[in-house]
Each structure stands twice: as C-alpha cells, then as structure tokens.
Amino acid sequence: VSKYVDHVYEQSNAHLIQMCKNLKSFCVVVDSWTEHFTGINYCGIALRFVDDDYKLWSFILGCYPYDAPSHSAVHFRTFVDNKLQEYNLQLDISKFVVSDNEPKMLAAFRDKCTRIGCSDHYLNKQLQHGFESPTIHVNKNTVEKVNCxxxxxxxxxxxxxxxDVRRSHRRQQLSMKLQIYSQTRFSGAMIMLDIFRKVFYELPLVIINSNLMDIYNSIDKLSLDDICQFLGPFDEVINTLSEDKRPSLHSVIPLRQCLINMCAIGDDDSTAVAELKVFLAHRIKSAWLITTEHKLATILHPKMKNFENSPDEKDSAISELKLAFDKELSISSSSICLLNSNQDMSLSLSGQNTNGTTLSSKNKSLLTQCFDNVSNVCVKPPNQYQEIDDYLNISDNYNYVYHENDDIDVLSYWKEKKINFPHWRL
Structure with missing residues (x-):
C-alpha cells in the first residue's frame, strides 16, 4: 500500500482540484494550533460543499505547517487564501468560513467572506470557563466573576x-482507565469526570499518598454525580455539532435552547450544579450568538420550521427567509429582463418586430405612434411569498429518510422538493 500511496494521493488531489473549478458556493473550516512538544504551528483547512445532486462533500485540504511571517490576522488570512488558491478557490461574500471565535480569527475573516462562529468552540469555551476560570474578560474594559x-x-x-494515579503502576488495578483531557478540547474533561466517578470506590486501592487520600476523602461523591448528570446533555450537543458527514447548522438554535432550558435551577440541585447553571445560562445567551445563517438553516429543516422549541426566533427567521427569497427572485428577474431587453434591442436594430414586420415610422399611422412604448415589466405573482407560505403550511406527512442520529436527511428532502419551489436556490 505504501508503495502507491503517493500516486493515489496525487490522483485524488488532481480530481479534487478539478471539482473545485466549478464550485459556486462552498464552506471552509479553518483552525490553527501549536504542537505542545515541538512548538510547531499548524493551520488546518477543510472544505465542505453540496453538489447539484444534493450530496454533501467533505475534504481535508491539509494540515499545513504555518510559515507566515507572523501570527497577525493579515498574514493568517493571506496564508489561508494562498492555500485555497491551490484548489482554484477564492473567498468572497457568497462563500462561508467556519472558525473559532478568537480575536485573530474574527479579524482575519471579517471581510470578503461570511464567517460563522464555531458553535462547538463557543460551548467548549464556556464549559472551560465554568470549571477553570475565576474571572472572564467580556470585553477590553469589562471583567465578570464566574462564581462557580x-x-x-x-x-x-x-x-x-x-x-497522579495515571503515573502509578497501580492504575492497572482499576476496572476502567482514567483519562485526562486536552486543553484545546475541553469536552474531554467531561469524560474524565465521568470515568472518575465510575471507579470512585476503587481508588483507595491505588492511592498510597496520604495527601492524595485526604483530597479523595474531601470529594463529595453525590455532588460529583450531580455534575456529571448535568453535563450529559452538553456532551451530546457537542458531539452532534461536531458532525462532519451531514449538515448540522440547523441543530444550533434548537440545541442551544435545550441547554438554556436545562439550566433552570431545581430544588434538588447541589451548590456546584446550581452555580454552573447560573453561569452557563448567562454565557450561552450572551456569548453563543445566533446569525442569519443559523435561522435560515433551521427554518429550511421541515421538522423544525415551526420553531416550537425556540418560538422567539420564528418571526425573525421568516423575515430572513423572505429577504433571501427577495434577493434570489431579484437575481432571477434581472436575468430574465436583461435577456428580453437584449432581444428587443436586436429586433429594433434590425427594424423588425416580433412578427417580422417593418416598424419604420414612415408607415405608422398617427394613432399607432401614440401607443405607449413596449416596456419589459417582470410581472410578479399576486402573493410574492406564496412559495414560502406553501412551505410553512405544508402538511408533515412526507416519508422522511432518517440518519442513525435520529435526524432526517434534509438534503434528500430538498432534492425531491425542489420542483415544488422553483425560485429557491438551495
């Protein structure tokens, strides 16, 4: 296999470059990090797009050593643009970039693209603040206490x-292997807590240090169980939003609202869980921002278009859909009017009307010369948003295709329904 891997890569890469030539819309996912042991900086770029057959394609373009002159936003954007150019890809306002929400990324992709903040990153950062940060900088001049x-x-x-236990050879006596987490992906901390509580009563057998034993005895097991139970839905949401084989943008608004609802304080909550709920509810509402793209993706999901889970977003989503529809209709109408105008201009220059008769003013009667000039008016239907109304009111008796994660195949739905909504360019 290793003998031919380079050849296979070159062939596949050439095929991908050819595919990218005709892309009218796409999304790139960009991330950067530093390898802890070597200190080498990397930039990862992935490409996602939906083809004309409504199939989602995902490619990792590369994990590149970052060799730009500096880590400034300008140099980082130039680095990404150069890598995309190798695949005949160029960012503009109709192309999308998904990145984390650090200041460098915000500045690098502020112009000539539509940036969407990574929801996975939003959620990971708020969980990390809740468990590790005494304070957080809301902005340059404002600092908030976490109070957890x-x-x-x-x-x-x-x-x-x-x-400490992971360093001891006695760890092999445990029924499960203890895990530590990565600082770049805090969701691993939830796995650490969950495994720890499952082997909690086995730990005295492997702890030989008296100081560590004092720490062990001071842990409130019931509070730890409550924390892990509370974090369960967060882990599920992070896994759902990390999906790369099928669309997930439509999941952001409903899942965000689910987490907010779960942060309602109950009478039986421990102090630790109550503190986490107050902090996370506040931060999810204020830091995890909803964009136009989230609203459009949600309303175009036939099982979520009524926003029963998050009714406050429904009117805004419908307005955004109408704006997008107007824009698409305007583009289509302009193309038709331009075509008709060009045809009429050609006929005028040739001195003929559409029936092939001469239109010279010499043989026109006075009455016909008083007729209004023919204008190319693009007639709109009585209800400009009839297609939107039809979609929002359509009965839910469609035979959906379901994925293993219980979500429907939204792309196959629109592939079949595109004939019913001819003005929707999805």
Missing part, C-alpha cells in the same frame, strides 16, 4: 487525583 467555586474545587481535586 464549588464546581471548580471538585474539578481541581479530580484532576489532581487523575493526574
């Missing part, structure tokens, strides 16, 4: 025990 002392104390204790 109880949860952070438990988290520090668990992390210290996991770190």
């Amino acid at each position: 002392e109880a949860a952070q104390k438990t988290f520090r204790q668990v992390k210290q025990l996991v770190t």
Whole structure:
C-alpha cells in the first residue's frame, strides 16, 4: 500500500482540484494550533460543499505547517487564501468560513467572506470557563466573576487525583482507565469526570499518598454525580455539532435552547450544579450568538420550521427567509429582463418586430405612434411569498429518510422538493 500511496494521493488531489473549478458556493473550516512538544504551528483547512445532486462533500485540504511571517490576522488570512488558491478557490461574500471565535480569527475573516462562529468552540469555551476560570474578560474594559467555586474545587481535586494515579503502576488495578483531557478540547474533561466517578470506590486501592487520600476523602461523591448528570446533555450537543458527514447548522438554535432550558435551577440541585447553571445560562445567551445563517438553516429543516422549541426566533427567521427569497427572485428577474431587453434591442436594430414586420415610422399611422412604448415589466405573482407560505403550511406527512442520529436527511428532502419551489436556490 505504501508503495502507491503517493500516486493515489496525487490522483485524488488532481480530481479534487478539478471539482473545485466549478464550485459556486462552498464552506471552509479553518483552525490553527501549536504542537505542545515541538512548538510547531499548524493551520488546518477543510472544505465542505453540496453538489447539484444534493450530496454533501467533505475534504481535508491539509494540515499545513504555518510559515507566515507572523501570527497577525493579515498574514493568517493571506496564508489561508494562498492555500485555497491551490484548489482554484477564492473567498468572497457568497462563500462561508467556519472558525473559532478568537480575536485573530474574527479579524482575519471579517471581510470578503461570511464567517460563522464555531458553535462547538463557543460551548467548549464556556464549559472551560465554568470549571477553570475565576474571572472572564467580556470585553477590553469589562471583567465578570464566574462564581462557580464549588464546581471548580471538585474539578481541581479530580484532576489532581487523575493526574497522579495515571503515573502509578497501580492504575492497572482499576476496572476502567482514567483519562485526562486536552486543553484545546475541553469536552474531554467531561469524560474524565465521568470515568472518575465510575471507579470512585476503587481508588483507595491505588492511592498510597496520604495527601492524595485526604483530597479523595474531601470529594463529595453525590455532588460529583450531580455534575456529571448535568453535563450529559452538553456532551451530546457537542458531539452532534461536531458532525462532519451531514449538515448540522440547523441543530444550533434548537440545541442551544435545550441547554438554556436545562439550566433552570431545581430544588434538588447541589451548590456546584446550581452555580454552573447560573453561569452557563448567562454565557450561552450572551456569548453563543445566533446569525442569519443559523435561522435560515433551521427554518429550511421541515421538522423544525415551526420553531416550537425556540418560538422567539420564528418571526425573525421568516423575515430572513423572505429577504433571501427577495434577493434570489431579484437575481432571477434581472436575468430574465436583461435577456428580453437584449432581444428587443436586436429586433429594433434590425427594424423588425416580433412578427417580422417593418416598424419604420414612415408607415405608422398617427394613432399607432401614440401607443405607449413596449416596456419589459417582470410581472410578479399576486402573493410574492406564496412559495414560502406553501412551505410553512405544508402538511408533515412526507416519508422522511432518517440518519442513525435520529435526524432526517434534509438534503434528500430538498432534492425531491425542489420542483415544488422553483425560485429557491438551495
């Protein structure tokens, strides 16, 4: 296999370059990081697009060593643009970029593209703040206290025990392997907490240090269980939003609202969970921003178009859909009017009307010379948004195709329905 892998790569890469030549719309996912041990900086770029047959394609263009002169936003954008140019791809306002929400990314992709913040990153960062940060900088001049002392104390204790036990050969006596998490993806911390609580009563057999034993005895197991139970839905949401084999943008608004609802404080909540709920509810509402693209993706999902889970977003989503529809209709109408205008101009220059008769003013009667000039008016239907109304009111008796994650195949739905909505360019 290794003998031919380079040849296979070159063939596949050439085929991808050919595919990219005709792309009218696409999305690139961009990330950057530094390898801890070598100190080498990397930039990863992935490409996603839907073809004319409503099939989603995903490619990793590369994981490139970052060799730009600096880490400034300008140099980073130039680096990404150059890599995209190798595939005949160029960013503009009709192309999309998904990135994390760090200041460098915000500045790098502010112009000549439509940037969508990574929801996975939003959620990971807020969880990380909740368990590790005493304060957070909301903006340059504002600092907020996190106020999650109880949860952070438990988290520090668990992390210290996991770190030390993993270094001991006695860890092999545990029924499950303890795991630490990566700083770049905090969702792994939830796995660490969950495994720790499952082997909690086995740990005294492998802890030989008296100081560590004191830490172990100070952990409130019931509070730890409550924290893990509370974090379960967050883990599910992160996994859903990390999907790369099928569309997931439509999931953002409903899942975001689900997490907000789950942050309602209950009478039986421990202090740690109550603190986390207050903090996360506030941060999800204020830091996890909803964009036009989220609203359009949700309303175009036939199982979510009524926004029953998040009714406050429905009117805004319908307005955004009408604006997008107007824009598409305007483009289509302009093309038709331009075509008709060119045809009429050609006929006028040739001195003929559409029936082939001469239109010279010499043989026109006075009455016909008083007729209004023919104008190319693009007639609109009585209800400009009839297609939108039809879609929103269509009965839900369609035989949907379901994925293994219980979501429907929204692309196959629109592939079949495109004949019913001719003015929708999806």
